[in-house]
Amino acid sequence: xxxxxxxxxxxxxxxxxGERRALEVVxxxxxxxxxxxxxxxxxTKKGCDHGQCGACTVLVDGRRVNSCLTLAVMKDxxxxxxxxxxxxxxxxHPLQQAFIDHDAFQCGYCTPGQICSAAxxxxxxxxxxxxxxxxxxxxxxxxxxxxxxxxxxxEQAMSRS
Amino acid sequence: xxxxxxxxxxDVADVIRLLAADPGAxxxxxxxNLIDLMxxxxxxxxxxxxxxxxxxxNVEETPDQGLRIGALVxxxxxxxxxxxxxxxxxxxxxxxxxxxxxxxxMASVGGNLMQxxxxxxxxxxxxxxxxxxxxxxxxxxDGLNRNHAILGASNSCIATNPSDMxxxxxxxxxxxxIAGPTGERTIALTDFHRIPGDKPHVDTNLSTGEIxxxxxxxxxxxxxxxSYLKIRDRLSYAFALVSVAAALELExxxxxxxxxxxxxxxxxxxxxxxxxxxxxxxxxxxDHFGRAADLLLEGAVAGSHNxxxxxxxxxxxxxxxxxxxxxxxxxxxxxxxx
Ligand SMILES: Cc1cc2nc3c(=O)[nH]c(=O)nc-3n(C[C@H](O)[C@H](O)[C@H](O)COP(=O)(O)OP(=O)(O)OC[C@H]3O[C@@H](n4cnc5c(N)ncnc54)[C@H](O)[C@@H]3O)c2cc1C
Ligand code: SF4
Ligand code: FES
Ligand code: FES
Numbered sequence: 130x131x132x133x134x135x136x137x138x139x140x141x142x143x144x145x146x147g148e149r150r151a152l153e154v155v156x157x158x159x160x161x162x163x164x165x166x167x168x169x170x171x172x173t174k175k176g177c178d179h180g181q182c183g184a185c186t187v188l189v190d191g192r193r194v195n196s197c198l199t200l201a202v203m204k205d206x207x208x209x210x211x212x213x214x215x216x217x218x219x220x221x222h223p224l225q226q227a228f229i230d231h232d233a234f235q236c237g238y239c240t241p242g243q244i245c246s247a248a249x250x251x252x253x254x255x256x257x258x259x260x261x262x263x264x265x266x267x268x269x270x271x272x273x274x275x276x277x278x279x280x281x282x283x284e285q286a287m288s289r290s
Numbered sequence: 291x292x293x294x295x296x297x298x299x300x301d302v303a304d305v306i307r308l309l310a311a312d313p314g315a316x317x318x319x320x321x322x323n324l325i326d327l328m329x330x331x332x333x334x335x336x337x338x339x340x341x342x343x344x345x346x347x348n349v350e351e352t353p354d355q356g357l358r359i360g361a362l363v364x365x366x367x368x369x370x371x372x373x374x375x376x377x378x379x380x381x382x383x384x385x386x387x388x389x390x391x392x393x394x395x396m397a398s399v400g401g402n403l404m405q406x407x408x409x410x411x412x413x414x415x416x417x418x419x420x421x422x423x424x425x426x427x428x429x430x431x432d433g434l435n436r437n438h439a440i441l442g443a444s445n446s447c448i449a450t451n452p453s454d455m456x457x458x459x460x461x462x463x464x465x466x467x468i469a470g471p472t473g474e475r476t477i478a479l480t481d482f483h484r485i486p487g488d489k490p491h492v493d494t495n496l497s498t499g500e501i502x503x504x505x506x507x508x509x510x511x512x513x514x515x516x517s518y519l520k521i522r523d524r525l526s527y528a529f530a531l532v533s534v535a536a537a538l539e540l541e542x543x544x545x546x547x548x549x550x551x552x553x554x555x556x557x558x559x560x561x562x563x564x565x566x567x568x569x570x571x572x573x574x575x576x577d578h579f580g581r582a583a584d585l586l587l588e589g590a591v592a593g594s595h596n597x598x599x600x601x602x603x604x605x606x607x608x609x610x611x612x613x614x615x616x617x618x619x620x621x622x623x624x625x626x627x628x
Contacts, residue, residue, distance in 0.1 A: 179329065
């Protein structure tokens with residue numbers, strides 16, 4: 130029989146977009162829900178909530194992950210970067226600029242996840258051509274089908290980084 | 291998701307103690323399979339034991355020239371590890387054929403071995419499923435079974451194991467190192483996953499109270515002649531309909547050693563020593579590869595929707611062995627099948 134007593138809220142510290150944030154969470158709070166509902170950073174999107182679409186992609190200690198399958202309590206002490214944290218001093222991140230230059234979105238719902246995922250991809254340094262970009266971005270679906278423009282935008286950011 | 295308690299383990303002894311104290315507890319590493327199943331109410335642990343901070347993140351050379359891979363090494367780090375890229379490229383390729391870059395960053399080696407089937411009825415708590423609820427029946431046998439097993443299945447369950455990594459590990463002859471209340475033990479990866487029989491709710495031979503601590507790789511890496519070919523409904527980010535791990539050692543055009551394992555066709559990575567023995571001493575030709583495929587697939591039975599897998603698997607085996615023999619392994623980024 131599962132224990133039905135509600136556990137205490139657990140205090141955790143996250144460094145979100147460079148800022149230290151202390152909060153208390155029940156253990157089943159996902160990082161996605163903590164960001165959106167507790168920290169009011171709604172740039173990160175919930176698509177499938179099951180790891181199947183990539184809309185919730187954020188960087189945890191510099192690595193791209195699906196925040197919908199991550200428990201906030203397990204990331205106590207981690208540095209989180211969301212779409213809100215990519216611009217520096219009012220200047221867009223090169224990927225944000227490239228997505229605008231290449232018209233790499235229509236409805237925009239997948240875009241924060243696409244851009245955070247692409248930031249992870251650039252940091253990994255494993256993609257060298259368009260086929261490799263497509264493969265290593267396959268965890269981000271776009272229902273509007275902006276894929277060719279997304280690949281072009283990432284190629285631009287890659288060539289300038 | 292159900293309510294649950296949360297504990298963070300600091301070392302393996304901690305884990306074993308916490309597991310013994312709460313029979314409803316489950317380990318959580320990357321969370322990519324467990325959280326998904328908890329959101330569907332398929333898994334309802336009373337407690338999660340967070341093992342993600344355990345010091346099991348090393349890839350080390352062993353005295354016998356093999357490798358020992360900690361159970362918490364992330365899938366992506368393993369695939370891109372220089373020793374894996376250079377000495378065990380079959381393993382790197384199989385890992386990169388699975389899931390997405392984000393998921394591979396999160397997923398651990400131990401969690402990958404323990405991931406549960408993707409049978410849609412297993413995920414759907416409104417339908418009977420012997421794996422989820424023993425004795426309730428199998429909805430897939432007379433239902434939508436396009437993705438299901440053609441080998442080693444039973445009247446209780448026809449689910450497949452979804453792991454790509456395990457298929458390569460089976461071909462490489464990997465070992466699974468386990469710790470538990472009575473000490474440590476090691477079993478062959480090919481003995482780790484079970485066939486369903488009349489106990490489909492038991493996926494593996496890991497006992498309650500135990501934890502996987504590491505994977506062992508023997509020295510032989512088959513770095514020259516190998517290939518991992520994964521056939522699926524879309525080119526990436528989809529589970530295998532059929533996948534093949536092939537590894538050869540050649541002397542001229544003659545095969546001196548062969549390894550062959552199939553994914554997507556059974557409750558465990560499917561390896562059959564007869565198929566490999568039939569290749570030894572033979573020339574690397576499509577005819578001999580076809581013969582090995584027939585031996586590997588001996589006894590295969592299709593369900594109502596997956597008859598295509600019989601021929602698909604046979605052709606995929608031949609193609610993968612050809613790729614291995616010619617030293618042109620399947621690329622996981624450039625998807626044209628050579
Ligand atoms: C959308 C999607 C697509 C995917 N596609 C693929 C694919 O194409 N190919 C593929 O192979 N995989 C695929 N996966 C599955 C993925 O590889 C697994 O979810 C992952 O490997 C599990 O590892 P984890 O560390 O996240 O496990 P967790 O979710 O943390 O744990 C899974 C299970 O393993 C147990 N466990 C974890 N570590 C240990 C240990 N050390 N000892 C004992 N038990 C342990 C846990 O208790 C739990 O029961 C996909 C997943 C998703 C969500
Ligand atoms: S095949 Fe196995 S997992 Fe799927 S419904 Fe039948 S018993 Fe359940
Ligand atoms: S919301 Fe996380 S992958 Fe879809
Ligand atoms: S822009 Fe609409 S889903 Fe991608």
